Amino acid sequence: MILIMAWRNIWRSTTRSLVVIGAIAVGIWAALSLTGFATGMVKSYVNNAVKNIVSHIQVHQPEFLDENEVKFNIPDVAEVEQAIRSEEGVKSVSLRSIANGMISSSKGARGVVIKGVVPEDEARVSALEENTVEGEFLSEEGRNPILISEELGRKLNVGLRSKVVLNFQDRGGSITAAAFRVVGIFDTGNKPFDQSHVFVRRSDLNGLLASPADSALAGGALAHEAAIMVNDIRNVDTIAFSLGAELPNLKVQTYREISPDLELYEGQIKNISLIYLTVIMLALVFGIINTMLMAVLERIKELGMLMAIGMNKLRVFFMIVLESVMLGLVAMPVGLLLGYITIEYVGKNGIDMSMYAKGLESFGMSSIIYFELDPGVYGQVAIGVFLTAVLASIYPALKAIRLRPVEALRTL
Amino acid sequence: MKVITTKGVVKVYNPDKIPVKALNGVDLEIKEGEFTAIVGPSGSGKTTLLNVIGGLDRPDEGDVEVGGHDIDAMSDNDLIDFRKEHIGFVFQAYNLIPVLTARENVEFVMLLQNRPKKERRERAEELLRAVGLEDKMDKRPSELSGGQQQRVAVARALAPKPDFILADEPTANLDSKSSANLLDIMAELNREEKITFVFSTHDQRVIDRARRIVTLVDGKVSSDEVRGE
Structure with missing residues (x-):
């Protein structure tokens, strides 16, 4: 029933919840697309280098x-x-x-x-x-x-x-x-x-x-x-x-050994997605805190009543965290889907960077970048959003359990 | 026998600025099965006394024992658990959970007590029938009138089978018909299920129905009258 309560609570202020859900979804989309772009760029560099210069494996004396x-x-x-x-x-x-x-x-x-x-x-x-x-x-x-x-x-x-x-x-x-x-x-x-x-x-x-x-x-x-x-x-x-x-x-070397810069770039893909994710989630934390804080502050009397009739602090805390997590969980599929569509589309059709192609080519990259994403990144982003929602709810939830029922009940 | 005892209870608000003695040495004993009204002018300490008895507030001086438990010795979380098991509250402003239906509101405290689903549901329906709301079980508070909401609140207070029900001006927001109806229900529950009711009120209709009337003036018991129904 606490699940039902939390779910219904987030729809008490539909507009506010939708705004924060939209923000989270856009954040997820941006994290996925940026990572897809960076991955596509690195892969294009690596593929070009492999195809034109180093090939996969070389054997020498x-x-x-x-x-x-x-x-x-x-x-x-x-x-x-x-x-x-x-x-x-x-x-x-x-x-x-x-x-x-x-x-x-x-x-x-x-x-x-x-x-x-x-x-x-x-x-x-x-x-x-x-x-x-x-x-x-x-x-x-x-x-x-x-x-x-x-x-x-x-x-x-x-x-x-x-x-x-x-x-x-x-x-x-x-x-x-x-x-x-x-x-x-x-x-x-x-x-x-x-x-x-x-x-x-x-x-x-x-x-x-x-x-x-x-x-x-x-x-x-x-x-x-x-x-x-x-x-x-x-x-x-x-x-x-x-x-x-x-x-x-004979000396057998892979492209990473022949051209260590390729290994470096490939290794950076993981870091890139983590960095994008961290930056975006940090921004989202504040949006969620704001929403959840409003949700707590306008419900002081109700929270006081819940504690008066026997809902203990742990359960109140859990309910607030749950509401925040639910906002994240509603936004998650939307953001993941948007990101997936973007990556699939640009992965097939490419994004034309020919405006900057001169610069790109001197680095050995193509002028058309095809987005690419390791499927694991979707999971990474999903976990990131979940953690963000939990993290962002802690302060509002602490605020809720610090209320004293008798004072909370007195507020109008 | 479950008894509420207060001894020399003092409660001061604003102790640092302009101290207001809401309770100034209240000695009171309420026995099981009583139907007691606490009356007195505004600011005489009625609500404060109920809050202290119900463990929502702590006295600054004196002792409060409810059903053998020393309220002051309990932590905040212990008090929440204590209220959950032993005390039902009915508030002036109904204070139902707005996102839950009447039935869910009544079930809620039993859920906090981890009672099985079937038992919760049966008891909630039984209680809502007892307060005459069998046709409103799936309505949310916003779809109910004030009188109906307060009856849900009474059903909710009864659900966990508490030893005491504390009602703070339960009829203050109700019209006379709803008030009479609510009082009938409370009196019947008191008579038939031996549930102890303590309510603060300055509603004459309520005072007329009470079997014991404790009058507070300036935070002290000024009279204590026991009478037949």
Whole structure:
């Protein structure tokens, strides 16, 4: 019956209750949407980085990571590739040979990382093909094709079909050079990456890297990096662990290890939602306190009567807390539903941030943000609202039980 | 036998500013089954005496014993529990719970006593029938007249089977027909169920029906008259 009483009590002042219920619902909606936005932004950053640059897992020769020299290639490439491909959960693999060198045109020269890839493998691992905005992606046709970025093309004043020269050291330590023809221009949206990377066919690069002494490595037998995409990003750690056990002489790293900033951002998502939630709930606390205090103060006489006829302080306290919790519980489904609809809608259609896209892209984010929310956040918000309602009712409830019945009864 | 005893009860309001002695040494004994009216002019201390007897207020001096319990020795929460079990209140302004129906109002104290639902319901209906409100059980106080509300209040006071019912000017807001009706009900309950009634009043119709009349003047008992009905 105390439940019934509390429920009916909150509807004694319909407008006042609706206002505070509305405030709580909007607060829940805002907390969910803001968290969804922040999560979407971080995920977009992480996904872009994974898709364009780091992929899910990379495998290298340990020394290669330290020294970055072409001689530290992955030994027994074919076996390693076979081992990776047969690993459960692996979606695609691209083996790359890598050289650090210089690209030059008649206009100038710049230092770049030259990545030799097998075109169809690379297309399955990274977004390089989709990001080829002009010309064509690498193919088996033509002689020495190269993909450069828009950014680099501008700096070197070269465009499609222009000729550029790459200079680098081969495995024997001699400087070698070759002319390549620009067949395509790519743009990943990440400026620092674009300026410093070019892509060629692995067979072309290997032919140049392998010195006459180790001509066996020319063609498909030389690679420095295996970039791997998995089917489900949540399994990335298990797969990396099992690969590490299978390839004990190689260094297997997940995207979080390769790019610690990604781990940092991902880790922050939880904090972001907590911070939003705390700030919003703090604001709501005062709204609820105000409402409940009014509800107590205008019922002093009634509360006095309840204590006079035998309702003890604990029960009075509990009734006030219950009324506050009920306000929260009525608002909760409304706010959660609004938040859910917003997140689902923007999650599908995205929110266009192109007004700020320039800034976003230099950080490696997309200009369209798709809201995303870990389902656990709904629960977190629900618990947060419940605690807020309880917290906010404590002061009014204390006020109620401090009343002395005889004085309360005397008030008009 | 359940008895109310007060010995030298003094109650001072505003002790720091302008002290007002609402009760100035009241000695009184009320026995089980009495139907007692406390009368006197406004400000003579009638309501204060009822509050002190009912444990709503504490005396500044003197002793109050209700049914063998020393009121002054109890904590606030003990007093609430004591009232719940032993004392029924009827207030001048009815003071029903506005969000509950007549039946729920009567059931409420029994709920506080953790009585089973079936028992609560049966007793509430029985009492509401006794006060002539069988057709108003599901009405809220705002849908009832003053007289009907006060009858619900009497039913509520009786519900926990208290030893004493203390009624503070129960007829002050009622017309003469409702007053007579209420008094009939209270007198009958007193006669048949041996419930002790103590009420403060300056309503002559009530005084006429009382079997004992205690007159207070300036916080003291000035006369104490026992008479047949």
